Amino acid sequence: MAKTQSKIRDKILKKYNIDIDSENIIKLYKIEISDSESDIKNKILETENKWKKNLNSPNDRVRIQSENRLKNAGVYSEILTDSKIIKDLFEYYSAYGNEEIQFARSYFRLVSTTKRITGDDVKFFFKYYKDQRKSKQAIETMLKNEYNVIFKSKDDEKYDDSVRENKKKEGSKVIVNLFSEATVIKVKSIVEKFDEASCDESLKRNYPKLEDSLYQFIEIEDYESIDEYKKFVDKEAARAYEYRQEKKEYTPIVDIYNTLKDLCEYADVVDNFLEFKLLLKYPTLTPYMYAFSEMKKSTMNGMVDIAQREYEFRDEPDFVLNYYEPVSDNFGISNNGIGSILKNAKKKAKRNELLRSIDEKLGRTGPRLSLLASIIHYLVYMPIYILYIVFEILRILFTNFDRKVVWWSFFIILTVLYNIALTSRVGGYSLFEIIKNLPGGARGIVNGFDPNGDISKISNIRVILSLGAMLPAVSVLDIGVPLFVTTFLGELSTSTRKNIDWLGKKRTFQEIFKYARKNSLDLSRERKGYFIGKGVLKIALNIITCTVIIILCSKLPGTVGNGFNNSMSWLYSNGNGEDTRIENIEETKNSYTSYVVVQDEGANLRAGAGQDFDVIRFVDSSEQFDLTGETEEVDGTTWYQVYLGETDYEYGWFSEKVVTVNEY
Numbered sequence: 252m253a254k255t256q257s258k259i260r261d262k263i264l265k266k267y268n269i270d271i272d273s274e275n276i277i278k279l280y281k282i283e284i285s286d287s288e289s290d291i292k293n294k295i296l297e298t299e300n301k302w303k304k305n306l307n308s309p310n311d312r313v314r315i316q317s318e319n320r321l322k323n324a325g326v327y328s329e330i331l332t333d334s335k336i337i338k339d340l341f342e343y344y345s346a347y348g349n350e351e352i353q354f355a356r357s358y359f360r361l362v363s364t365t366k367r368i369t370g371d372d373v374k375f376f377f378k379y380y381k382d383q384r385k386s387k388q389a390i391e392t393m394l395k396n397e398y399n400v401i402f403k404s405k406d407d408e409k410y411d412d413s414v415r416e417n418k419k420k421e422g423s424k425v426i427v428n429l430f431s432e433a434t435v436i437k438v439k440s441i442v443e444k445f446d447e448a449s450c451d452e453s454l455k456r457n458y459p460k461l462e463d464s465l466y467q468f469i470e471i472e473d474y475e476s477i478d479e480y481k482k483f484v485d486k487e488a489a490r491a492y493e494y495r496q497e498k499k500e501y502t503p504i505v506d507i508y509n510t511l512k513d514l515c516e517y518a519d520v521v522d523n524f525l526e527f528k529l530l531l532k533y534p535t536l537t538p539y540m541y542a543f544s545e546m547k548k549s550t551m552n553g554m555v556d557i558a559q560r561e562y563e564f565r566d567e568p569d570f571v572l573n574y575y576e577p578v579s580d581n582f583g584i585s586n587n588g589i590g591s592i593l594k595n596a597k598k599k600a601k602r603n604e605l606l607r608s609i610d611e612k613l614g615r616t617g618p619r620l621s622l623l624a625s626i627i628h629y630l631v632y633m634p635i636y637i638l639y640i641v642f643e644i645l646r647i648l649f650t651n652f653d654r655k656v657v658w659w660s661f662f663i664i665l666t667v668l669y670n671i672a673l674t675s676r677v678g679g680y681s682l683f684e685i686i687k688n689l690p691g692g693a694r695g696i697v698n699g700f701d702p703n704g705d706i707s708k709i710s711n712i713r714v715i716l717s718l719g720a721m722l723p724a725v726s727v728l729d730i731g732v733p734l735f736v737t738t739f740l741g742e743l744s745t746s747t748r749k750n751i752d753w754l755g756k757k758r759t760f761q762e763i764f765k766y767a768r769k770n771s772l773d774l775s776r777e778r779k780g781y782f783i784g785k786g787v788l789k790i791a792l793n794i795i796t797c798t799v800i801i802i803l804c805s806k807l808p809g810t811v812g813n814g815f816n817n818s819m820s821w822l823y824s825n826g827n828g829e830d831t832r833i834e835n836i837e838e839t840k841n842s843y844t845s846y847v848v849v850q851d852e853g854a855n856l857r858a859g860a861g862q863d864f865d866v867i868r869f870v871d872s873s874e875q876f877d878l879t880g881e882t883e884e885v886d887g888t889t890w891y892q893v894y895l896g897e898t899d900y901e902y903g904w905f906s907e908k909v910v911t912v913n914e915y
Contacts, residue, residue: 259343263336267326270556275353276327277340279320284341288332295328303776319560355383355390358539359398361553365584366544368398375432379439379538427518430530430581434519435541441465441510442534444503454502457494466532469511477515477524484511519581526578533574535561540582547588551575571596620768624775627786632767633793639760646753652744658737666733845878847891847910854909860890867895867903876905878912 263271280298282291302324305317320327330336358376359368373394377384394400445465448454455461460468474480488508495502514520520527530537536558543550554575555567564570571593579586586593620628629636651657774782851872857864860883876893879902883890889907 259339262339263330267330269323269326269330270357271340271343271353274320274323276330277337280327280331282331282337288334291331291337295331299324306776307773315561315563352386352389352393354380355386356393356397359394361539361550362542363398364547364550364553365542368394368400370400370402372542373400373402375538375542378432378436427522428581429583430519430523430527430541430578431517432541434514434517434527435530435537437510437514438530438534438537441469441507441531444506444510448503448507451502454504458504465534466528469507469531471528471531475525477521480524481512481515484508484515488512523581526581529574529578533558533562536574540578540584543582543584545585545588546575546579548592551589551592567592568596568599620772620775624771624782627775627783627790628768628771630793631771631786631789632764634796635760635763635767639764642756642760646757648740649744649751650753652741658741661740662733662737665737666730669733845880845912845914847876847878847893847905847912849874849876849905850909850911852909854905856893856895856903856905858903860892860904861885862906864904876903 260271263269269276280291280294282294286294299321302317302321305313306321308314308317330340355376359372362368362372373391377387383390391400391402395402442465445461445468448458449461451461458468460470466472470483471480474483488505488511491502491504491508495505514527536554539554539557551567551571555564555570558564558570558574564573576593576596648657648661652661771782774785849870849872853872854870855866856868856870858867876895879892879894881892883892883904890904891907891910891912892902892904895901895903
């Protein structure tokens with residue numbers, strides 16, 4: 252009979268890649284042998300709708316389990332609507348007269364990949380999974396037939412709940428590394444009490460965190476030291492006891508914290524507190540780890556399947572690095588058979604850490620969106636994501652500006668960008684342009700280098716003279732402006748670290764991302780057509796907004812570097828020592844056809860339009876100045892703006908009362 256059942260399992264596993272031992276799909280969909288095809292289809296639809304509702308469950312375990320089941324829903328449906336296969340399934344699950352043994356079969360099949368099943372393994376199984384005791388006889392029969400397990404005694408005492416205490420003796424220097432059976436069993440009792448408490452609505456009103464996972468409820472993640480955590484547990488235990496006294500009724504919360512108090516005294520917990528936290532974070536995996544002896548590739552594959560079904564592990568390397576490797580030594584498991592798996596996981600460690608970090612920052616720690624829903628979601632919320640990227644750049648910059656490597660890196664990058672901007676927008680020479688052109692010397696200020704760039708032909712004297720000639724040509728502003736900006740930002744970063752709550756704003760962004768993702772997830776599953784239509788409209792609005800911004804930016808005047816360049820023209824010249832922009836200046840000057848002549852009495856040339864402005868100098872009569880074309884009315888008098896000097900980079904103002912306007 253066992254061989255027949257094995258063939259059925261292997262056939263379905265090969266065809267559909269579904270292990271019917273790990274998930275009883277007949278029981279999952281509550282299908283009876285008497286159900287018709289239409290009955291089965293209705294039950295499939297009802298079950299899948301229930302799973303979809305569970306995706307919004309506050310209980311992480313229920314939500315993740317439903318998400319993983321929905322991924323296989325199509326395959327499950329195909330299996331259950333095949334009349335031949337469903338007969339095989341009923342034969343398979345009824346082989347031993349009790350379908351409940353299927354969990355025991357899958358458990359021991361995985362354990363058997365690491366060692367031979369013994370009576371002690373069976374004893375631990377019934378001690379840990381108390382609900383399986385009702386099927387004890389059927390499970391023992393299965394173990395005898397499939398694994399040749401020999402039971403020495405039929406006495407039920409071998410399945411009792413007694414455990415040996417292993418409390419840490421005060422002042423003991425002996426370190427305990429292995430987790431004991433007592434610790435594992437007590438962790439299981441905490442899980443059971445939490446499940447019981449999370450079903451009590453009145454308790455949830457007083458303990459809202461019962462809506463979360465056990466790990467979040469007991470807040471153990473917030474503590475790095477077991478001594479600090481003990482204080483928290485004592486406080487919460489007292490609070491729970493007061494609540495029980497006030498309500499005068501039983502509450503499992505008291506048992507949870509009393510058990511935690513006991514565990515905090517156990518030697519293996521005291522000496523391995525960080526690893527103990529993983530037992531409470533992933534309790535479903537604990538009994539397997541306790542039973543394993545040697546990890547093999549087939550064992551690892553089975554564990555990864557369970558871990559991904561119950562928890563949010565991305566892949567095998569993620570599971571290995573974030574759960575298995577940290578605790579495997581605490582269960583005495585040999586890793587000789589999975590050396591390549593561990594090596595591969597470590598290679599991918601940085602990638603997984605980066606992906607996990609990105610997921611957390613972008614609120615992608617819950618159920619996954621479909622490909623279409625993901626595309627629409629990111630295009631709709633693209634402005635927020637762009638804003639977040641800008642924020643992250645500023646946060647990283649301002650919170651690390653006191654580090655010399657950041658300060659100097661920013662200064663060098665800013666200097667390069669600033670000098671590129673000067674060259675590209677103005678057409679003159681900047682420090683960057685000078686350095687870039689020195690090897691060829693075609694447009695360099697000095698010609699010490701060979702025109703063909705053959706440095707081997709240059710004498711030492713010419714090199715020294717070339718470098719010496721270059722130094723005066725470098726504008727102070729080419730380095731001074733980036734230096735001023737970098738220094739200013741350095742000082743600003745010091746004050747903003749105290750005045751700006753960077754992490755608070757970062758967490759706000761993350762909450763926004765979580766809310767937006769949940770909103771997209773709900774709409775894409777419950778109102779798909781509305782989600783797509785609304786998303787397309789928002790995407791179109793984003794495109795229009797971006798287009799308008801780009802057009803407006805293209806209409807802005809030149810860069811700040813343009814102004815600096817105009818004010819320091821004497822620093823920019825071609826290889827012959829001539830100003831490269833003189834021709835442009837002359838063209839601009841000749842484009843104006845009006846000028847003024849100072850009248851006989853002479854006049855004051857002022858810095859602005861009006862007598863309130865400073866006098867630049869007194870101008871003798873008959874002097875002539877070109878008009879810029881700018882005029883202003885002040886107290887009924889017209890003031891004219893004129894060019895000053897030969898280079899025409901400074902301006903002055905004359906009143907109409909002291910000059911005569913003429914045409915060329």
